[in-house]
Amino acid sequence: xxxxxxxxxxxxxxxxxxxxxxxxxxxxxxxxxxxxxxxxxxxxxxxxxxxxxxxxxxxxxxxxxxxxxxxxxxxxxxxxxxxxxxxxxxxxxxxxxxxxxxxxxxxxxxxxxxxxxxxxxxxxxxxxxxxxxxxxxxxxxxxxxxxxxxxxxxxxxxxxxxxxxxxxxxxxxxxxxxxxxxxxxxxxxxxxxxxxxxxxxxxxxxxxxxxx
DNA sequence: CGGGTTTGACCTGCGC
DNA sequence: GCGCAGGTCAAACCCG
Numbered sequence: 492x493x494x495x496x497x498x499x500x501x502x503x504x505x506x507x508x509x510x511x512x513x514x515x516x517x518x519x520x521x522x523x524x525x526x527x528x529x530x531x532x533x534x535x536x537x538x539x540x541x542x543x544x545x546x547x548x549x550x551x552x553x554x555x556x557x558x559x560x561x562x563x564x565x566x567x568x569x570x571x572x573x574x575x576x577x578x579x580x581x582x583x584x585x586x587x588x589x590x591x592x593x594x595x596x597x598x599x600x601x602x603x604x605x606x607x608x609x610x611x612x613x614x615x616x617x618x619x620x621x622x623x624x625x626x627x628x629x630x631x632x633x634x635x636x637x638x639x640x641x642x643x644x645x646x647x648x649x650x651x652x653x654x655x656x657x658x659x660x661x662x663x664x665x666x667x668x669x670x671x672x673x674x675x676x677x678x679x680x681x682x683x684x685x686x687x688x689x690x691x692x693x694x695x696x697x698x699x700x701x702x703x
Numbered sequence: 704c705g706g707g708t709t710t711g712a713c714c715t716g717c718g719c
Numbered sequence: 720g721c722g723c724a725g726g727t728c729a730a731a732c733c734c735g
Contacts, residue, residue, distance in 0.1 A: 618706085618707065618708085619707070619708055619709085620708090620726095620727070620728075620729095621709095621710090621726065621727060621728080622708090622709070622710075623724090623725065623726070623727095625724075625725070626723090626724065626725090632725085632726095634726070634727075638706095638707095647726095
Protein backbone atom coordinates (compact mmCIF):
# COMPACT_ATOMS: atom_id res chain seq x y z
CA UNK A 492 0.00 0.00 0.00
CA UNK A 493 1.30 3.44 -0.83
CA UNK A 494 0.16 6.40 1.17
CA UNK A 495 0.95 9.95 0.33
CA UNK A 496 -0.19 13.37 1.27
CA UNK A 497 -1.15 15.40 -1.73
CA UNK A 498 0.78 18.12 -0.01
CA UNK A 499 3.82 18.02 2.16
CA UNK A 500 2.17 17.58 5.52
CA UNK A 501 1.05 21.11 6.39
CA UNK A 502 0.95 20.32 10.02
CA UNK A 503 4.42 19.00 10.46
CA UNK A 504 5.91 20.77 13.38
CA UNK A 505 2.47 21.61 14.61
CA UNK A 506 1.22 18.17 15.46
CA UNK A 507 4.50 16.36 15.49
CA UNK A 508 3.55 14.87 18.81
CA UNK A 509 0.71 12.97 17.17
CA UNK A 510 1.74 9.38 16.55
CA UNK A 511 1.73 7.81 13.10
CA UNK A 512 -0.96 5.58 11.62
CA UNK A 513 -2.29 2.75 13.59
CA UNK A 514 -2.54 -0.91 12.97
CA UNK A 515 -5.82 -2.56 12.20
CA UNK A 516 -6.79 -6.12 12.79
CA UNK A 517 -6.08 -6.94 9.17
CA UNK A 518 -3.33 -4.68 7.94
CA UNK A 519 -0.43 -3.26 9.83
CA UNK A 520 -0.34 0.08 8.08
CA UNK A 521 3.06 0.94 9.43
CA UNK A 522 4.44 -1.99 7.49
CA UNK A 523 3.20 -0.57 4.22
CA UNK A 524 3.27 3.19 4.50
CA UNK A 525 5.68 5.07 2.34
CA UNK A 526 5.73 8.55 0.97
CA UNK A 527 5.52 8.78 -2.78
CA UNK A 528 7.63 11.82 -3.60
CA UNK A 529 6.70 11.81 -7.27
CA UNK A 530 3.05 11.93 -6.48
CA UNK A 531 3.58 14.60 -3.88
CA UNK A 532 5.44 16.66 -6.45
CA UNK A 533 2.86 16.00 -9.13
CA UNK A 534 0.12 17.21 -6.86
CA UNK A 535 1.74 20.33 -5.54
CA UNK A 536 -0.88 22.39 -7.28
CA UNK A 537 -3.70 20.67 -5.51
CA UNK A 538 -2.34 20.77 -2.03
CA UNK A 539 -5.47 21.85 -0.29
CA UNK A 540 -9.19 21.68 -0.42
CA UNK A 541 -11.42 24.48 0.77
CA UNK A 542 -13.83 23.38 3.42
CA UNK A 543 -15.80 26.47 4.32
CA UNK A 544 -17.38 29.43 2.68
CA UNK A 545 -15.39 32.24 1.20
CA UNK A 546 -16.63 35.52 -0.18
CA UNK A 547 -15.65 34.38 -3.63
CA UNK A 548 -16.95 30.85 -3.59
CA UNK A 549 -19.49 29.53 -1.18
CA UNK A 550 -19.77 25.96 -0.08
CA UNK A 551 -17.69 24.26 -2.69
CA UNK A 552 -14.53 22.32 -2.89
CA UNK A 553 -11.46 23.85 -4.46
CA UNK A 554 -7.72 23.61 -4.57
CA UNK A 555 -4.66 25.66 -3.89
CA UNK A 556 -5.30 27.27 -7.26
CA UNK A 557 -8.47 28.78 -5.87
CA UNK A 558 -6.54 30.20 -2.98
CA UNK A 559 -4.01 31.72 -5.33
CA UNK A 560 -6.78 33.33 -7.33
CA UNK A 561 -8.52 34.53 -4.23
CA UNK A 562 -5.28 35.86 -2.85
CA UNK A 563 -4.69 38.08 -5.85
CA UNK A 564 -6.69 40.82 -4.20
CA UNK A 565 -5.13 40.22 -0.86
CA UNK A 566 -1.48 40.10 -1.66
CA UNK A 567 -0.46 42.49 1.08
CA UNK A 568 -1.18 40.47 4.17
CA UNK A 569 -1.84 36.79 4.61
CA UNK A 570 -1.87 35.29 8.07
CA UNK A 571 -2.05 31.58 8.71
CA UNK A 572 -2.99 29.78 11.87
CA UNK A 573 -4.26 26.41 12.99
CA UNK A 574 -7.81 25.69 14.13
CA UNK A 575 -7.18 23.71 17.29
CA UNK A 576 -10.63 22.18 17.13
CA UNK A 577 -10.17 20.35 13.85
CA UNK A 578 -6.52 20.86 12.84
CA UNK A 579 -7.53 22.75 9.70
CA UNK A 580 -5.37 25.63 8.53
CA UNK A 581 -6.95 29.07 8.73
CA UNK A 582 -5.83 31.63 6.15
CA UNK A 583 -6.77 35.22 6.93
CA UNK A 584 -6.36 37.71 4.12
CA UNK A 585 -6.35 41.47 4.08
CA UNK A 586 -5.95 43.85 1.18
CA UNK A 587 -6.24 47.48 0.32
CA UNK A 588 -9.85 48.42 -0.15
CA UNK A 589 -11.01 44.85 0.19
CA UNK A 590 -12.83 43.41 3.16
CA UNK A 591 -10.85 41.06 5.29
CA UNK A 592 -11.83 37.46 4.79
CA UNK A 593 -10.88 34.08 6.07
CA UNK A 594 -10.80 30.63 4.58
CA UNK A 595 -10.23 27.38 6.37
CA UNK A 596 -8.53 24.59 4.49
CA UNK A 597 -8.16 20.93 5.25
CA UNK A 598 -5.61 18.37 4.15
CA UNK A 599 -6.24 15.79 1.47
CA UNK A 600 -4.71 12.38 1.83
CA UNK A 601 -4.58 9.70 -0.84
CA UNK A 602 -4.04 6.00 -0.34
CA UNK A 603 -2.89 3.77 -3.16
CA UNK A 604 -3.76 0.22 -2.31
CA UNK A 605 -3.32 -3.00 -4.20
CA UNK A 606 -6.67 -4.66 -3.72
CA UNK A 607 -9.33 -6.50 -5.64
CA UNK A 608 -11.89 -4.70 -3.51
CA UNK A 609 -12.53 -1.00 -3.94
CA UNK A 610 -14.15 -0.50 -0.58
CA UNK A 611 -12.07 -1.00 2.51
CA UNK A 612 -13.36 -0.61 6.03
CA UNK A 613 -11.62 2.40 7.56
CA UNK A 614 -13.84 2.50 10.61
CA UNK A 615 -16.08 5.30 9.40
CA UNK A 616 -19.53 5.03 7.91
CA UNK A 617 -19.79 6.39 4.36
CA UNK A 618 -22.75 7.20 2.13
CA UNK A 619 -22.26 7.11 -1.61
CA UNK A 620 -23.49 10.23 -3.35
CA UNK A 621 -22.10 10.04 -6.83
CA UNK A 622 -20.37 8.01 -9.50
CA UNK A 623 -18.56 9.37 -12.51
CA UNK A 624 -16.53 8.03 -15.40
CA UNK A 625 -13.54 10.31 -15.70
CA UNK A 626 -11.46 10.93 -18.77
CA UNK A 627 -8.78 8.38 -19.66
CA UNK A 628 -10.02 5.95 -17.07
CA UNK A 629 -12.42 3.18 -18.02
CA UNK A 630 -13.15 2.60 -14.36
CA UNK A 631 -15.68 4.81 -12.57
CA UNK A 632 -14.82 7.16 -9.74
CA UNK A 633 -17.12 6.86 -6.74
CA UNK A 634 -17.88 9.67 -4.32
CA UNK A 635 -18.70 9.16 -0.65
CA UNK A 636 -19.60 11.42 2.26
CA UNK A 637 -19.12 10.58 5.89
CA UNK A 638 -22.46 9.74 7.47
CA UNK A 639 -21.48 11.36 10.73
CA UNK A 640 -23.81 14.16 11.76
CA UNK A 641 -22.44 17.46 10.54
CA UNK A 642 -19.27 15.77 9.30
CA UNK A 643 -18.29 17.04 5.86
CA UNK A 644 -15.48 14.62 5.15
CA UNK A 645 -15.53 13.22 1.64
CA UNK A 646 -13.89 10.20 0.11
CA UNK A 647 -13.12 9.47 -3.54
CA UNK A 648 -12.46 5.96 -4.70
CA UNK A 649 -11.24 4.90 -8.13
CA UNK A 650 -9.03 2.31 -9.75
CA UNK A 651 -5.60 3.44 -10.81
CA UNK A 652 -5.83 4.06 -14.51
CA UNK A 653 -2.29 2.78 -15.07
CA UNK A 654 -2.57 -0.35 -12.98
CA UNK A 655 -6.10 -1.43 -12.22
CA UNK A 656 -4.91 -3.76 -9.51
CA UNK A 657 -4.46 -0.62 -7.40
CA UNK A 658 -7.24 1.41 -5.82
CA UNK A 659 -6.80 5.14 -5.17
CA UNK A 660 -8.71 6.39 -2.14
CA UNK A 661 -8.65 10.12 -1.37
CA UNK A 662 -9.87 11.57 1.89
CA UNK A 663 -10.88 15.22 1.92
CA UNK A 664 -11.21 16.98 5.24
CA UNK A 665 -11.05 16.05 8.88
CA UNK A 666 -13.74 14.19 10.79
CA UNK A 667 -15.43 16.18 13.53
CA UNK A 668 -16.15 13.01 15.47
CA UNK A 669 -14.40 9.88 16.54
CA UNK A 670 -14.51 6.78 14.46
CA UNK A 671 -17.38 4.48 15.33
CA UNK A 672 -14.63 1.90 15.29
CA UNK A 673 -11.98 3.13 17.70
CA UNK A 674 -8.56 1.70 16.96
CA UNK A 675 -5.50 1.61 19.08
CA UNK A 676 -1.83 1.77 18.29
CA UNK A 677 1.10 0.26 20.04
CA UNK A 678 4.28 2.33 20.30
CA UNK A 679 6.53 -0.18 18.47
CA UNK A 680 4.29 0.15 15.41
CA UNK A 681 5.09 3.83 14.94
CA UNK A 682 6.71 4.78 11.67
CA UNK A 683 6.70 7.33 8.89
CA UNK A 684 3.57 9.35 8.40
CA UNK A 685 0.23 10.00 9.93
CA UNK A 686 -3.12 11.44 8.94
CA UNK A 687 -4.93 14.07 10.92
CA UNK A 688 -8.08 12.11 10.20
CA UNK A 689 -7.05 9.22 12.38
CA UNK A 690 -8.28 9.31 15.90
CA UNK A 691 -5.61 7.62 17.90
CA UNK A 692 -5.69 6.38 21.43
CA UNK A 693 -3.03 4.72 23.44
CA UNK A 694 -3.76 1.03 23.67
CA UNK A 695 -5.30 0.36 27.07
CA UNK A 696 -3.85 -1.98 29.59
CA UNK A 697 -2.67 -5.50 29.03
CA UNK A 698 -5.66 -7.79 28.84
CA UNK A 699 -8.01 -5.53 26.92
CA UNK A 700 -7.62 -6.05 23.20
CA UNK A 701 -8.20 -3.75 20.25
CA UNK A 702 -11.78 -2.96 19.56
CA UNK A 703 -13.33 -3.29 16.16
C1' DC B 704 -40.27 2.16 6.46
C1' DG B 705 -35.75 3.97 6.84
C1' DG B 706 -31.33 4.16 5.09
C1' DG B 707 -28.24 3.37 1.33
C1' DT B 708 -27.40 3.14 -3.81
C1' DT B 709 -28.09 4.38 -8.57
C1' DT B 710 -28.04 7.52 -12.16
C1' DG B 711 -29.32 11.37 -15.04
C1' DA B 712 -29.39 16.25 -14.56
C1' DC B 713 -27.31 20.17 -13.07
C1' DC B 714 -23.52 23.33 -11.56
C1' DT B 715 -18.97 25.23 -11.84
C1' DG B 716 -14.27 25.95 -13.40
C1' DC B 717 -11.18 25.98 -17.06
C1' DG B 718 -9.17 26.02 -21.64
C1' DC B 719 -9.68 27.44 -26.25
C1' DG C 720 -19.00 32.40 -25.48
C1' DC C 721 -18.76 27.56 -25.90
C1' DG C 722 -17.70 22.93 -24.88
C1' DC C 723 -15.63 19.71 -21.87
C1' DA C 724 -14.60 17.56 -17.49
C1' DG C 725 -15.15 16.94 -12.67
C1' DG C 726 -18.09 17.25 -8.76
C1' DT C 727 -22.70 17.38 -6.60
C1' DC C 728 -27.69 16.99 -6.21
C1' DA C 729 -31.85 14.63 -5.79
C1' DA C 730 -35.57 11.59 -7.26
C1' DA C 731 -36.26 6.90 -8.01
C1' DC C 732 -35.14 2.60 -6.68
C1' DC C 733 -33.48 -1.27 -3.77
C1' DC C 734 -32.96 -3.91 0.33
C1' DG C 735 -33.09 -5.47 5.04
